[in-house]
Amino acid sequence: MVNGSKLMVEALTDEKVEMLFGYPGGTILPEYDEMYQAEFKNILVRHEQGATHAAEGYAKSTGKTGVVLVTSGPGATNAVTGVADAMRDSVPLVVFTGQVGTGLIGTDAFQEADVLSIYKSISKKAIQIRSATDVANVVHQAFEIAQSGRKGPVVVDLPKNVMSEEVTRAEVKQWESESNFSTELKSDSKEKLKAMMKDLRAAKQPVLLVGGGAIAANASQEFRQFAEKHQIPVISSLLGLGVVHSENPQFMGMAGMHGSFAANKALHNSDFLINIGCRFEDRLATNPKKFAPKAKISHIDIDPNEIGKIIRTDYGVVADAKAALTAMLEEPSTADNHQDWVNETTKRKQDHDYRYHKQSGELKPQQVIEAVGKFTEGKAFVATDVGQHQMWAAQFYPFTFAGQLVTSGGLGTMGFGIPSAIGTQFAHPDDQVVLFTGDGSFQMTSEELDVIKSYGLNIKIVLLNNGVLGMVRQWQDLFYDERRSQTVFKDQPDFQKLAAAYGINSYKIIGQDADWQTILQQALDAPGSALIEVAIPKWEEVQPMIAPGQTNDNMIEFD
Numbered sequence: 001m002v003n004g005s006k007l008m009v010e011a012l013t014d015e016k017v018e019m020l021f022g023y024p025g026g027t028i029l030p031e032y033d034e035m036y037q038a039e040f041k042n043i044l045v046r047h048e049q050g051a052t053h054a055a056e057g058y059a060k061s062t063g064k065t066g067v068v069l070v071t072s073g074p075g076a077t078n079a080v081t082g083v084a085d086a087m088r089d090s091v092p093l094v095v096f097t098g099q100v101g102t103g104l105i106g107t108d109a110f111q112e113a114d115v116l117s118i119y120k121s122i123s124k125k126a127i128q129i130r131s132a133t134d135v136a137n138v139v140h141q142a143f144e145i146a147q148s149g150r151k152g153p154v155v156v157d158l159p160k161n162v163m164s165e166e167v168t169r170a171e172v173k174q175w176e177s178e179s180n181f182s183t184e185l186k187s188d189s190k191e192k193l194k195a196m197m198k199d200l201r202a203a204k205q206p207v208l209l210v211g212g213g214a215i216a217a218n219a220s221q222e223f224r225q226f227a228e229k230h231q232i233p234v235i236s237s238l239l240g241l242g243v244v245h246s247e248n249p250q251f252m253g254m255a256g257m258h259g260s261f262a263a264n265k266a267l268h269n270s271d272f273l274i275n276i277g278c279r280f281e282d283r284l285a286t287n288p289k290k291f292a293p294k295a296k297i298s299h300i301d302i303d304p305n306e307i308g309k310i311i312r313t314d315y316g317v318v319a320d321a322k323a324a325l326t327a328m329l330e331e332p333s334t335a336d337n338h339q340d341w342v343n344e345t346t347k348r349k350q351d352h353d354y355r356y357h358k359q360s361g362e363l364k365p366q367q368v369i370e371a372v373g374k375f376t377e378g379k380a381f382v383a384t385d386v387g388q389h390q391m392w393a394a395q396f397y398p399f400t401f402a403g404q405l406v407t408s409g410g411l412g413t414m415g416f417g418i419p420s421a422i423g424t425q426f427a428h429p430d431d432q433v434v435l436f437t438g439d440g441s442f443q444m445t446s447e448e449l450d451v452i453k454s455y456g457l458n459i460k461i462v463l464l465n466n467g468v469l470g471m472v473r474q475w476q477d478l479f480y481d482e483r484r485s486q487t488v489f490k491d492q493p494d495f496q497k498l499a500a501a502y503g504i505n506s507y508k509i510i511g512q513d514a515d516w517q518t519i520l521q522q523a524l525d526a527p528g529s530a531l532i533e534v535a536i537p538k539w540e541e542v543q544p545m546i547a548p549g550q551t552n553d554n555m556i557e558f559d
Helices: 004-014 026-037 048-062 074-078 080-088 115-122 132-147 160-164 187-202 212-216 220-230 261-269 321-328 335-351 365-375 388-396 417-427 446-454 470-479 495-501 516-525
Strands: 019-023 041-044 066-070 093-099 125-128 153-159 206-210 234-236 251-254 272-276 296-301 315-318 381-384 433-438 459-465 505-510 530-535
Touching: 004 026, 004 132, 004 160, 019 048, 026 066, 026 093, 026 153, 026 160, 041 446, 048 066, 048 074, 048 080, 048 093, 048 417, 048 446, 066 074, 074 080, 074 093, 074 115, 080 093, 080 115, 080 153, 093 132, 115 125, 115 153, 125 132, 132 153, 132 160, 153 160, 187 272, 187 315, 187 321, 206 220, 206 261, 212 220, 212 321, 220 321, 234 261, 251 261, 251 335, 251 388, 261 335, 272 321, 365 388, 365 433, 365 459, 365 516, 381 388, 381 417, 388 433, 388 459, 388 470, 417 433, 417 446, 417 459, 446 495, 495 505, 495 530, 505 516, 516 530
Parallel strands: 019 041, 019 066, 066 093, 093 153, 125 153, 206 234, 206 272, 234 251, 272 296, 296 315, 381 433, 433 459, 459 530, 505 530
Antiparallel strands: none
């Protein structure tokens, strides 16, 4: 005889799960008891939201499926934000939620929540297991769904009596894949790609746009080969950063609301835009009706629902990015057709790179991020929270490889940073992980510092402290006549003492001291984790910026 919990752990082992992030509770005691001697790591976080973000960090930086286990009721509801975040950024997760026994479901029992209803709209699928005979089958199905097509989170609800139920091995349902998904190009996609490549040969000002979908498809190498072969300027979404080396002369930078001048100008002036794995969301396509107004637009995406959803599309190709690029690479080069355009965009990048004003006695956040990039040689995994520091990191850190940036894109989740850095470090124990965070975001999940200490992780936390909710304050100043309603902190904790309370080394940099770079480098090079708190100007802006509803070429630059 074997119970449901043992079947679940066996299935996770069969799926080659390396680690699980979770927090125990009454309804999942059978699972935790079975995991007491599991082959995979069982990581204890300090809050269920932290579990989901840590699993996201693991998944974003590896491409593998992140795994989470939380208890019923508040455990399941605390995990909602992370699941919604993963859904928006197409992150493969399998999230197991505890549930009261099947006989109590619907009675408002202690720590009961209607998990299926809650998660229906923010996951690829939500499943409740009703018999121990189905456990292994459902676990394997969940992993398959999470990784098939457009990746995303799958939620599996585990009633306590089902996970304790004992059945014979003969009764256990054998796993049979139900998926008909294939990355092989369909005939209509092949025809569209050929027609698209024919039009590309006639284009004079083409642009390549890369998004996180290229990373998810493991297509970064093919993308770089295509860009090099055809000598086309490249722009990126936030989640596409790292696919092309930031110092590659073809790379114009990130496009969109806080994108580079060169990237947004190239986008607006292009006559042929090829989008691979980017959703055309509103931070990129700031005015859909006037987006890339001169361009024929090709959109290659694994999700048919994204084609034409926001931007009118001349060539909508539903395809795996790697398969599409492989086919596109078979076509002859078009590099000779647009050399003048390449020269123009390259010069624009040289003349209008990201900029900021240095001031005597003040240490700008951009300077700090540039220095971190220099000291880490652009090789660190970079996690961020959400806000001004996120955009400064995207602009000024020298990204060199795909999957390097671990950040919350679509949902924009403050508090994502610390737990996602934890998941990234667990996934890459021998690599350097740097977290850029702000004083607002840091306080949302600071309890996870205990995980960093408990497991002896090596994460360098760069806390850019301006004493305000910077990005919201920036919007208030621009669009609400500087009415800074609840965005300026009157009081803050002593972050140095907070780090000390968790047993984490800390450093504090105030002003542009002559030795600030020395302090920073020492902190980055020191063994173990560290909090590096840097005082930055309170009113520093992220620039350039495109105001809501404006076109990509209409950028605000602050004095």
